[in-house]
Amino acid sequence: MKNMRKTFGFVAALVIYCVFFYYVMTKDIGRAWNFEPFGAYSFFIFRGWLTTIYISFIALLLALFIGLILYLMEQTNFSILHYLAVIHKNIIFGTPLLVIAIVAYYYIGNAFEIRSKILVGTITLGLYIGAYVSDIYKGAIESIHINQWQTAKMFGFTRFKTYRYIVFPQVIISILPPLAGQFALTIKGSALLSFMGTSEYYNRVNNVIANTYLNREGFLIMTLGYLLITIPLIKLVRYLEVRLNYKN
Amino acid sequence: MKLKIDNLVKKYDGKIILNAMSMDIEDVQVLALIGASGSGKSTLLRLIAGLETFESGDIAINDDWMSREDIRDYRKKVGFVFQDHNLFSHLSIFENISLILEKVHGQKREVFTSEILSLLTYFGLDEHKDKLPHQISGGQSQRASIARALSIKPEIILLDEPTSSLDPVLTCEVLYAIKKLVDEKKDVILVTHEIGFVKHVADYVIFMDEGRVIEQGRDILSNPKTEALQAFLGKVLSFA
Ligand SMILES: Nc1ncnc2c1ncn2[C@@H]1O[C@H](COP(=O)(O)OP(=O)(O)O)[C@@H](O)[C@H]1O
Numbered sequence A: 001m002k003n004m005r006k007t008f009g010f011v012a013a014l015v016i017y018c019v020f021f022y023y024v025m026t027k028d029i030g031r032a033w034n035f036e037p038f039g040a041y042s043f044f045i046f047r048g049w050l051t052t053i054y055i056s057f058i059a060l061l062l063a064l065f066i067g068l069i070l071y072l073m074e075q076t077n078f079s080i081l082h083y084l085a086v087i088h089k090n091i092i093f094g095t096p097l098l099v100i101a102i103v104a105y106y107y108i109g110n111a112f113e114i115r116s117k118i119l120v121g122t123i124t125l126g127l128y129i130g131a132y133v134s135d136i137y138k139g140a141i142e143s144i145h146i147n148q149w150q151t152a153k154m155f156g157f158t159r160f161k162t163y164r165y166i167v168f169p170q171v172i173i174s175i176l177p178p179l180a181g182q183f184a185l186t187i188k189g190s191a192l193l194s195f196m197g198t199s200e201y202y203n204r205v206n207n208v209i210a211n212t213y214l215n216r217e218g219f220l221i222m223t224l225g226y227l228l229i230t231i232p233l234i235k236l237v238r239y240l241e242v243r244l245n246y247k248n
Numbered sequence B: 001m002k003l004k005i006d007n008l009v010k011k012y013d014g015k016i017i018l019n020a021m022s023m024d025i026e027d028v029q030v031l032a033l034i035g036a037s038g039s040g041k042s043t044l045l046r047l048i049a050g051l052e053t054f055e056s057g058d059i060a061i062n063d064d065w066m067s068r069e070d071i072r073d074y075r076k077k078v079g080f081v082f083q084d085h086n087l088f089s090h091l092s093i094f095e096n097i098s099l100i101l102e103k104v105h106g107q108k109r110e111v112f113t114s115e116i117l118s119l120l121t122y123f124g125l126d127e128h129k130d131k132l133p134h135q136i137s138g139g140q141s142q143r144a145s146i147a148r149a150l151s152i153k154p155e156i157i158l159l160d161e162p163t164s165s166l167d168p169v170l171t172c173e174v175l176y177a178i179k180k181l182v183d184e185k186k187d188v189i190l191v192t193h194e195i196g197f198v199k200h201v202a203d204y205v206i207f208m209d210e211g212r213v214i215e216q217g218r219d220i221l222s223n224p225k226t227e228a229l230q231a232f233l234g235k236v237l238s239f240a
């Protein structure tokens, strides 16, 4: 009974949104909806969609690595490394991704003569997300109680063994939910790489719009394409948060 | 146990925590450390265990003087149980013990499995062996920590307020486990506010205040000489 009511509520809310957007777009469009021309481009668009997932995934892997390096740099007593990490994070946290992407592509990419758009885009995204990921590591490592570190020391674990058998396994588990969330942000962030001409989802749908002049339909497809990736990810975050919460 | 401490000085951020502390304990099985919060009991215990550096002084357990070079071997003589958060939270009770025996002591699974099981049975934890720390009670976790400390066959077991975060029923449960250690003739250093239990099990009691030993002896609880200890006992026993 309770479930029924919930389902009804969900469907009703969804219908309200659909009606709203249908009204807005139909009003603006001044003609009938026309999805037909998109059929011819469906493979082209699908490739872009896969590229978006691919870029985001690689960028996230890169960010996992960069984030760890940043975390370690920040923790070290070697102050040059420490401040390199701190300044990097402050720039990233304080600047819109769009600005960073422009600088990275037009200036840094050119200066080092990196011609591959996907490469520059992925590295930029990785460096950007990496700053956030380093804080995820930090939170996960700091959430391990001091007594567990001392216990490990007490029982004769070396520094390496402490990280290998006690810290790392706990960190892996506790970073999974925020990481899945970060992946959703990466997916959305990847749209900003489109201006570089990277052939990802946003850019490809935009190309089709330019050819067909079917703006409204294009943006609808675009939105749905992103939601198709991000909604399952957000669901996954929720699931992992409940499943892996072994601390409380 | 034999415990010798010579002029031990420990500072945190320039503030003196242990003030030239000395003691010479011999032929004692259960040593109790009592004193108000902040008097330096935990700090002393961590230093005895070789967990932290100190400014000056010397510490010896059973005539083995602690030195920086073989600190890791020195620590293996000692088992330690904290007030809470002892167990590795991603591992089952069984694995909490087996990890140490396997990865640090290099023992074979065939050898330690039955040992761990009998240890857990001894502390009434056999049915919980596959549970994670968050799935058992605070009392059970403390008992598991005691079992784990015992598993490495240390020369001495240090317990730092092992019941302070437990309710009275669970406290009792853990005190029974400590009593078992004592009955097994294990050498124990116990920091606790359970004065009744101290009277029951301790051979020797040290009363600390502000990083100094104020009074020590075998029957200082029944016959306190200093005003400080009388006042302390007056406070902790006021409703006993
Ligand atoms: N890691 C630390 N850093 C700074 N000060 C500390 C630290 N640990 C303990 N202290 C200080 O040392 C004093 C003694 O603390 P502690 O040994 O925990 O006392 P007790 O266990 O008797 O309550 C306290 O004033 C405490 O604030």
Ligand SMILES: [Mg+2]
Pocket: B041, B042, B043, B160, B161
């Ligand atoms: Mg203490």
